[in-house]
Amino acid sequence: MNCPSAIPAPADAARGPRQRRSDGPHVRFSVDRAGMTAAMRSDCLSTGAVSRPPRRLRSIIFDTAADDLRRQNILLRGYEMHGASFVELSWSRPADAAGARSTIELRVPSLEVGELLGCSEDLRRQIADRPLEARCIAETERRERMIELADARVRVRFEDGALDYCGRRASFHELELALVEGEEARLWRLAAELARRAPLRCLPTSAAEMALHEMAGEEIRAVKTRRVTLTPRATLDEAIVAMAGACLDHFLANWPALVHSPAPEEAIHQLRVALRRLRAGLGLLRRGVDSEGLRRASGRAKEIAATLGEARNLDVLKDMLADGALAKAKDEPSYYALLDAVECRRAERHAAAKALIAAPETTQFALDLRATLAARDWRPAVAEGEHTLDPAAAGSARVFALRSLDRLHRKAMKKARGLAELTPQQRHGARIAFKKARYGAEFFESLFDSPSRARKYLKRSAALQDALGAANDMAVAADLLRAIGEEQPAAAPASAFAAGWCAHAQEARTADWRRIEKSLKSLEPFWR
Known part of the structure; x- marks a missing residue:
């Protein structure tokens, strides 16, 4: 995809200059009407607050019938406020694991489709001259406050509105806190204090974003973890x-x-x-x-x-x-x-x-x-037999990683000794030990300049963890089956059969455990 990284500003100066916006630390919540009222009346969002008059916003998300923009991670949104019209174009690159978005905002004479396309030849190329249409319309009443704290300024937005999309209408109530000035910790302390006074729920995906998924017929998919990256001199x-x-x-x-x-x-x-x-x-x-x-x-x-x-x-x-x-x-x-x-x-x-x-x-x-x-919010710990680390010192992460990975690896290898002769409970202990060693290695992998050795270590330790996990699944399944058989007489014969099969399968894996234990000899620490 060719991202619109250089969409030119319109020739008509009356439309206003192009603006780039960068989002600072912020948190967004979903809340019901009662919770919104409680939040608005709470002392933590009222004391030292300067309120703006309520504003009504009309926002439209545009795309083609074939979702050309969405397929390219582009969002074209027009909105009207105080009688003025604006268009916001934002995009992200699929390779950006952090999901960061670039944004351009312009003032336009109106939200008429022709006016929007007149802003950018590049945008017209993105949709191959197919017609744009309004895919989602939001009518929102926004109340905004600026909280003046001793050590920070925080903007608060209360939004009540409704979405029209796919022939349906859905209401929403959302609240956002955004840090304008000051330390980030102050924002989170304020949010945590507010959450103790009003029934809030963190909102990773807004109502409008959910509507976009539904319009496109997309399933909301589970997300895997991202890799932790640290520099060698990291604290x-x-x-x-x-x-x-x-x-x-x-x-x-x-x-x-x-x-x-x-x-x-x-x-x-x-x-x-x-x-x-x-x-x-x-x-x-x-x-x-x-x-x-x-x-x-x-x-x-x-x-x-x-x-x-x-x-x-x-x-x-x-x-x-x-x-x-x-x-x-x-x-x-x-x-x-x-x-x-x-x-x-x-x-x-x-x-x-x-x-x-x-x-x-x-x-x-x-x-x-x-x-x-x-x-x-922590202080150095005094560990028996180990030199106390200053967590703010350059390179202290690597020193701590060496100590931790050595200890976790030794413990895991010790617990896996004689794997074939261990009881299911002991194998479960070995599984937990290797899980901790593997996660620790993943956390600190980037501190060491040995990617191929790290991949080999992580791959082999994951394979062992999977094998031990499969055995644990069998043990847990047997317990569940016996419990269901006792509670549901109609299911008892099949439950007993399946539980017996689990026990037999556990006993038949002795040769596998010996082979796995032998393979552990090639599990070499990549941090040494």
């Missing part, structure tokens, strides 16, 4: 912010897929992965820094992951019964009673997962962690 402070921030971004990015996808299984999996990575990272940091905020975040992440884990275990069991190893139970007359029982439990656990993500407490968890990271 431990910088590493903490990068690691925990990436995990939190991964967690939030999968909220829309959980809520809106007709098949949320992958979103649940990615949410669990995000929280597992976060807990692993915060766990290894305890030898480097001491922080009450990070400890609270780890504890809350564990609670959220437990509910998601119940849903994920049933998703895995359903796949095993429908298409996997346990499909052999189809020969049992009670098989479909078992499958129905699993489906009922899955529906309940999926609903519980969605309710948990929508709960104000989960938004509070995310905001509190953001505030801790922005303020770098």
Whole structure:
């Protein structure tokens, strides 16, 4: 795609100069009408606030019937405010993993389609001269305040409106806090304080963005984690912010897929992965820094992951019964009673997962962690037998990484010794140890100039973790099957058959465990 990186300003000077805008730190929330009222009346958004008169905005998203602009990651939006018309053109490059967008904004005489296309020959080429049409229209009442704090200025927007798209109309209530001046930590502390006073929910994808997905017939897909990149001279402070921030971004990015996808299984999996990575990272940091905020975040992440884990275990069991190893139970007359029982439990656990993500407490968890990271609210930890690190010192991330990766690798290798003779519980312990070693290696990989060795280490440790994970899935499946058999007599014969098959499969893998243990000898640390 040829991104419109140099769209010329219009020749008519009356249309105004081209403007580029850069978004600073901000957070957006979804809220119901009662929550909006509570937020507007809260002391934290009223004290020291200067309010602007309410404004009504009419915004139109334009595209062709074939979605030419959307397919090229281009958004063309026109809006009217105070009797004036503006057009905003923004785009992103698919290769940009951070999802950053470039924006051009122009004042135009009107939102008539011909006027919009007259602004840019390049834009006309993007749509191959096919006609533009209004795809989504938003009518919004916006109230805006400027909060003057002792150490920051924060802009607050309250938006109530309705969207017309695809022949339907949907209302929305959204609130945004944006830092204008001051330290970023102040924004997140304010947001966290507000979340304790009003039922807010973090909004990774706005109502308008969701409407665009629906218009295009696109499924909201689960998102995988992004790679953490650190420089060799990075401080431990910088590493903490990068690691925990990436995990939190991964967690939030999968909220829309959980809520809106007709098949949320992958979103649940990615949410669990995000929280597992976060807990692993915060766990290894305890030898480097001491922080009450990070400890609270780890504890809350564990609670959220437990509910998601119940849903994920049933998703895995359903796949095993429908298409996997346990499909052999189809020969049992009670098989479909078992499958129905699993489906009922899955529906309940999926609903519980969605309710948990929508709960104000989960938004509070995310905001509190953001505030801790922005303020770098920790101090050096005193680790027994190790020299205390200054987390603000240049290169301290690499020093800490060497210590941590050595310790995690040694522990994992020790727990995997004699893999074939270990009990299922001991193999589960080995799996957790290798998971922590792998996540630690992924977090710190960029600090070491050995990409090929790092890839080899990560690939082999992931393969071992997968093998141990598959064995753990069998053990969990057997427990679930026995519980379902006890609760649902009609499903008991198939449940007993499948549980017995799980036990047999576990015992038959001795040769595999010996082969895997032998392969561990070639697992060489890339950081040494």
